[in-house]
Amino acid sequence: MNSGLLLNGTISFAIMLSSLAFAWVLSRNRNQYNESSKPALFSLIVFWSIVGLTYLPTAARMFCAYLNNQELDAILYFIAAVPFAFVAVPLVFFIIYVITGSERIGEYIAFVFTLIGAAYLAFLYNSGIVGPIVTEWGSIFMINSDAAINLYMMGLFVIPTSMILGLLLLILLQRMPKRIRYRTALPLVAISFVFDFMLTDMIAILDVMQIFARVFVxxxxxxxxxxxxPPITFQEKLGIHEQMNDIQYAELVDPSIEFFSKDKSGNR
Structure with missing residues (x-):
């Protein structure tokens, strides 16, 4: 029995707990956001919920690997693959909606990524997996399908990541108050961390790579x-404390990340 597997499972459980808690907090505070921001907010709630649902069976399978139950380990891997396959869907909708302000366009493109995720699952379940390879620090499966891997890399990794980087570049090129830049850039950096390292986690072929990816998630x-x-001390260090507590400023600026969203008339 390897204590490293327990650490791996604990990290996965912490990811599950924190992401689901974050989704719940966002949902609880949804009434604080205006109507034009709510579609993007809802997509973020779905995104963080999917992250949590992916790492719930992932954490459980680490403990199964610790107990040397390889059959249940494999079953839980397939269960975790279901929410993981669709993690790009709310993310893509969020980015498209923030840029265009159009729910319809966001829904169409999100539907395309839903089909990609479904195709990935079909290839994965049809071809099966190789493993598990249980080591001191992790339990690793390898996808036994080139088609699934190609869909994974292009449809679920390269395109969404490029969209995140493009939106981040757009934000950095905009002139805006420091508080707005903070409230937009940092969430995108965080989402990029989670999304990219989730994908790295799923294709990890080394136990160190797996646990490293989960730490960054x-x-x-x-x-x-x-x-x-942000804590008050964090706000003060960044020089955004006064802006966040300025009533006149708060009236002028949408307090959500989705300040780029257009309203129904197309105005920013």
Missing amino acids: LIGTVLAYLAYF
Whole structure:
């Protein structure tokens, strides 16, 4: 029995707990956001919920590997693959909606990524997996399908990551108050951390790579929480404390990340 597997499972459990808690907090505070921001907010709630649902069976399978139950380990891997396959869907909708302000366009493109995720699952379940390879620090499966891997890399990794980087570049090129830049750039960096390292986690062929990726997923979740609910000391260091507490400023600026969203008339 390897204590490293327990650490791996504990990190996965922490990711699950923190991401689901974050999704719940965002949902609880949804009434604080205006109507034009709610579609993007809802997509973020779905995104963090999917992250949590992916790491719930992932954490459980680490403990199964610790107990040397390889059959249940494999079953839980397939269960975790279901929410993971669709993690790009709310993310793509969020990015498209923030840029265009159009729910319809966001839904169409999100539907395309839903089909990609479904195709990935079909290839995965049809071809099966190789493993598990249980080591001191992790339990690793390898996908036994080139088609699934290609869909994974292009449809679930390269395109969404490029969209995140493009939106981040757009934000950095905009002139805006420091508070707005903080509330937009940091969540995107956090989402990028979580999304990219989740994908790295799923294709990891080394136990160190697997646990390293999960540590960064956890860091990304914490960063996302700090982006939405920064401590006072953090605000003061960044020089955004006065802006966040300025009533006149708050009236002029949408307090959500989705300030780029257009309203129904197309105005920003």
